[in-house]
Amino acid sequence: MSMLQRAWRWVDERLHIEDDVNEAMYHPIPRGESYADFLGFAAVFVFINQFITGILLASSYAPSTALQDGLPYAYWSVKHIMSTPWGHYLRSLHYWGASFMVVVVFLHMLRVFYIGAYKKPREIIWMIGTLLFVTVLAFAFTGYLLPWDQEAYWATMVGTAMAGYTPWIGDWITGILRGGLFLSGATVSRFFAIHVLVLPITLILLLLLHIGLVFKLGVTEAEKKLPKDYHQRHVKGRRDIPPGMVPFFPYGVFGMTMTVALTALILFVVAYFYMPGLTDPADPLNREGYEPKPPWYFMFLYQFLKFVPGYYWADVFAIIVVPALAIAALFFLPLYDKNPYRSPARRPVGLATMASVVVVIVGLTYIGMSSTVKPPTSTEVKTNATWSDVSAIFANYCATCHIASNSGGLSLASYESTMKGGDAGPVIVPGKPEESLLWLVINGKPNKANIPPMPLGQQPIPANAIKTIENWIKNGAPK
Amino acid sequence: MAEHRHSGDEAPEGWPEGDTPQEISRRRFMTMAIGFVGGLLALAYGGLGLRFLWPASQKSIQWEEVGTSDEFKVGGQPVLKVTHNQGSEGGAWIVRLKEEGLVAYDMHCTHLQCPYTWAGTSFACPCHGSQFDIHGNVTHPPAPRPLRRRAIKEENGKVYVGGIIS
Numbered sequence: 321m322s323m324l325q326r327a328w329r330w331v332d333e334r335l336h337i338e339d340d341v342n343e344a345m346y347h348p349i350p351r352g353e354s355y356a357d358f359l360g361f362a363a364v365f366v367f368i369n370q371f372i373t374g375i376l377l378a379s380s381y382a383p384s385t386a387l388q389d390g391l392p393y394a395y396w397s398v399k400h401i402m403s404t405p406w407g408h409y410l411r412s413l414h415y416w417g418a419s420f421m422v423v424v425v426f427l428h429m430l431r432v433f434y435i436g437a438y439k440k441p442r443e444i445i446w447m448i449g450t451l452l453f454v455t456v457l458a459f460a461f462t463g464y465l466l467p468w469d470q471e472a473y474w475a476t477m478v479g480t481a482m483a484g485y486t487p488w489i490g491d492w493i494t495g496i497l498r499g500g501l502f503l504s505g506a507t508v509s510r511f512f513a514i515h516v517l518v519l520p521i522t523l524i525l526l527l528l529l530h531i532g533l534v535f536k537l538g539v540t541e542a543e544k545k546l547p548k549d550y551h552q553r554h555v556k557g558r559r560d561i562p563p564g565m566v567p568f569f570p571y572g573v574f575g576m577t578m579t580v581a582l583t584a585l586i587l588f589v590v591a592y593f594y595m596p597g598l599t600d601p602a603d604p605l606n607r608e609g610y611e612p613k614p615p616w617y618f619m620f621l622y623q624f625l626k627f628v629p630g631y632y633w634a635d636v637f638a639i640i641v642v643p644a645l646a647i648a649a650l651f652f653l654p655l656y657d658k659n660p661y662r663s664p665a666r667r668p669v670g671l672a673t674m675a676s677v678v679v680v681i682v683g684l685t686y687i688g689m690s691s692t693v694k695p696p697t698s699t700e701v702k703t704n705a706t707w708s709d710v711s712a713i714f715a716n717y718c719a720t721c722h723i724a725s726n727s728g729g730l731s732l733a734s735y736e737s738t739m740k741g742g743d744a745g746p747v748i749v750p751g752k753p754e755e756s757l758l759w760l761v762i763n764g765k766p767n768k769a770n771i772p773p774m775p776l777g778q779q780p781i782p783a784n785a786i787k788t789i790e791n792w793i794k795n796g797a798p799k
Numbered sequence: 800m801a802e803h804r805h806s807g808d809e810a811p812e813g814w815p816e817g818d819t820p821q822e823i824s825r826r827r828f829m830t831m832a833i834g835f836v837g838g839l840l841a842l843a844y845g846g847l848g849l850r851f852l853w854p855a856s857q858k859s860i861q862w863e864e865v866g867t868s869d870e871f872k873v874g875g876q877p878v879l880k881v882t883h884n885q886g887s888e889g890g891a892w893i894v895r896l897k898e899e900g901l902v903a904y905d906m907h908c909t910h911l912q913c914p915y916t917w918a919g920t921s922f923a924c925p926c927h928g929s930q931f932d933i934h935g936n937v938t939h940p941p942a943p944r945p946l947r948r949r950a951i952k953e954e955n956g957k958v959y960v961g962g963i964i965s
Contacts, residue, residue, distance in 0.1 A: 474913065478926065481912035495854025501963070502889050502907070510852075604888040605881060605906070606914035611925045625911075626927055630940020635910070721928045727939070764919060776923035776930065 348565040349572045350541045357435075357539070358579035359428035364531075365580040366420045367523065369587065370459075373414040374516065377401065383512035385468060385505035385602075394468035394508050395601045402598070412591040418460050420587055422617045425456050433653075433674055436662030437540040443654035445537070448530045450651040455523045457617075462515040464615055468508060473602030474612030476511075477503055485639040502604070540662065616689060620681045623688030691719045701784045705792035707735045707799045713785045714738075717775050728771070735799050744769035750797040753790045762786055862952070862959040871895040871958065877917045877933065879906060882949075882960050891949050891960050892917065894933060901953060903960050904935050904946040922946065 321329070332338045380401050384393040391399070401407040429449065432438055438446035465476040480497045484490040499506030545564055561567055600608065614622045621643070628638040659667050702709045714723065714732040721727035730742030741747045747758040754760075757767055762781050764773035775781065781789075792798070818826075865880040877894035880903075890906040904922075908915045913926035921938060922931040930939035935946035950961030 477907070478911045478913060481907075484912075492854070496852055498854070499852070500854060502912075504888075605879060605890045609916065609925070612913050625941070628941060630910075630929070630937065630943055632943040635941065635943055727928050770920070772918045772920040772923065772930075776918050776925070776928070 344535050345569040346561075346567040347535075347538060348542060348546065348561045349539055349568050350545050351564055351566050351571070353539075353541065353572070353575060355575060355579050355582075356427075356431045357541070358576045359424060359431055360534075361576040362579045362583040363421065363424045363428055364527070365583055366417055366424055366587070367527070369413060369584075370417045370421065371520070373410055373417065374520075376410055377414055378516055380407070381466065381512075383466070383508045385508055391601055392468050394466060395598070398467040398469075399598060408595055409591065412595045413587065415596040416587060416591045416594070418463060419615075419617065420583070421456050422460060424583065425453055429453065429650075430674070430678070434664055434671070435540060436664070436667065436670075438654045439540075439657070439660075439662055440654070442533075442537055442540065445530060445533045446654050447651055448526055448533070450647070452523065452526050452530060453650070454647060455519060455526065459515065459519050459523070460615065460617060462511040462519065465503075465508065465511045466515065467598055468602045470599040470602055470606075470608075470610040471613075473503060473604070474606070474610060475614050475618075476507070478612055478614070479618075480507075482639045485636050487636060487640070503602075616685065619688035620684035623684040623691070690715075691723060701791070702788045703791055705788045705795065707792075707797075710789050710792045711735075711738075713781065713789060717781045717785070721776065739797070744771065748793060748797050751794060753793045756793050759786075759790060759793060762789065862950075862961045864957055865891070865893065865960050866958050868953050868956045868958055871901060873897050877904075877922075879917075880960065891951075892922070892946075893951065893958065893960070896933065899934075901951050901958065902935070903949040903951040905949055905963055907947070908942055909937075909944045909946060910942040 328338075380397060382388075382393040382397040386393050388396040398411070401411055432446065432449070461476075461479060465472045480494050480503075483497060484494040486493055495501070497507070497510070498504070499510050542565065545562065547562055550562065566572075599610070603610070613619075624642075625635075625638055628634050657670065659670060661667055664671055711732070718732050722730050722732040726742075728742045728744065730747060731737040739746070739748055741757075744757060747756060749755040757769060757771065760767040761771050761774040763786065764780065773780065780786075863882050865882060866878075870878065871893055873895050874897075875895065877892040879890050879892050882889050882891055891903040892906060893901065893903045895901050906914055908924040908926065908929050910924065910927055910929050913924050915922045915924035915929070915931070918930075921933070922935075924930070924942070927941050928939060929937065929942035931942065931946050932938050935948065937943075937945060945965075947963050948965040950964050952959050952961070
């Protein structure tokens with residue numbers, strides 16, 4: 321007996337766990353499982369990545385807004401971490417890990433839904449999974465603030481303001497979250513404590529329960545392949561495997577390892593080639609006119625809110641009630657879904673619902689992302705400007721109000737809608753820039769419709785872009 | 800024995816039957832004591848946490864000097880001034896109106912607290928397109944309510960801004 325075996329004997333003599341370990345390691349699983357079935361394990365891997373990189377980042381990060389070299393300490397420390405290539409890569413791994421976490425967990429949920437694995441007896445595993453999903457979103461939300469740059473500051477200002485729409489106790493919740501009326505060093509300390517203490521403990525406890533129950537109940541696909549009397553006939557620690565099945569070790573573990581290897585490879589490569597930067601340090605006065613926008617995984621919510629009419633209770637409904645109902649609908653799914661079948665072919669309503677939800681979320685995310693301001697594509701003046709030149713300018717500077725929505729009845733989304741104009745009538749008079757309402761407002765000139773200078777509340781469009789639009793109108797506004 | 804028990808004296812399911820009533824009330828007492836002590840400790844720590852994290856009242860913001868009276872003339876444009884709210888930097892748009900005199904608006908949009916700016920003829924928010932007139936009234940949704948006003952006063956030619964009052 322080797323040293324290791326003797327040590328194991330010593331432990332097992334006292335704890336009697338050999339049977340349980342064998343049961344866990346060698347229980348039968350179906351042959352040829354899809355790699356999609358291992359997505360949950362990929363999520364565990366990404367969490368481990370967040371855990372390790374998070375501890376390393378926390379060893380250099382300072383959750384404070386006191387000034388250090390004229391910069392808020394939190395911002396300064398992140399900049400300091402990023403000042404070496406390894407530090408920058410470390411932050412990149414953590415930054416991208418957050419996005420991977422959201423994606424992998426979402427795909428894992430889709431897969432579990434698709435194969436009906438949330439049905440009896442695994443309802444509780446699904447419910448714990450829903451709580452894990454919410455925990456992951458809370459991780460993303462609290463971590464986003466910590467670099468204390470403009471992006472972080474304003475996304476969190478808006479995110480915590482949303483909690484303010486909770487009826488009756490909204491202002492109080494926002495106050496508790498921020499540790500004051502608005503964001504300050506107190507908010508950073510609070511978010512840091514939640515991000516590195518509260519959420520990791522919550523996630524680890526839920527995860528142990530989640531995975532422990534999967535081991536206890538076995539995977540769904542194994543159920544139908546096991547002989548009916550299997551559990552009666554076999555004692556724990558079995559190594560004999562029914563036909564058509566394979567032992568969890570090494571088959572399942574191999575599949576998991578390959579899924580992890582693939583996930584890790586993509587993460588390492590993406591984190592290497594797309595290192596995150598920092599925007600300017602948080603400026604509570606927003607002197608530079610930074611336009612707040614959420615991280616991509618909350619983009620669908622941001623876009624959704626643009627469709628909400630401006631009434632207090634409509635906002636309460638959109639910001640509080642709809643998300644709360646959505647989470648409740650996820651959480652209680654196994655209880656109200658009475659369809660006994662697991663096979664996708666026999667669950668048309670369920671799958672149609674899932675597909676619509678995915679289409680809506682992906683669609684809103686896409687519209688939301690394409691409506692935010694992008695850096696100008698070209699700064700040179702076009703003399704023979706056509707619709708494609710000016711529509712690129714509109715997409716950069718006017719999209720939030722006039723492409724994603726139709727403020728003042730005006731949509732700049734297509735040539736036809738642009739020529740049609742808005743509530744104040746046509747905005748383009750071909751050949752005559754000085755009579756075109758659009759030209760007047762982007763130049764901040766007085767006009768009959770009394771429309772304020774555009775883009776509203778922001779820096780004017782660069783002079784070259786205005787000149788291109790002017791040339792386009794002069795040339796008769798060609799398509 | 801069982802027929803003499805009150806419903807509350809019944810042993811919880813799984814407990815051995817046939818114990819004396821004294822034994823059962825002893826168990827009841829211990830169960831309640833466990834619940835009581837557990838509940839008390841939970842309340843104590845919960846209360847401690849809440850008291851510690853409770854946000855300070857927004858009315859407690861003290862007067863802060865932001866400029867001089869002659870900076871703000873009737874008919875002038877609104878000016879953004881820095882203020883310090885509960886330790887965090889913030890700001891107020893200040894303008895002297897003909898009818899109302901000096902007013903200060905908190906610099907955050909009443910929709911989702913993005914920073915709006917003065918766009919020549921109205922206040923405009925870049926996030927979701929809300930607009931307000933110079934009196935702070937909503938002229939374009941989605942903002943659900945007028946701009947929040949902050950206390951403002953003039954003393955000896957100086958202008959002071961205080962807490963949010965609306």
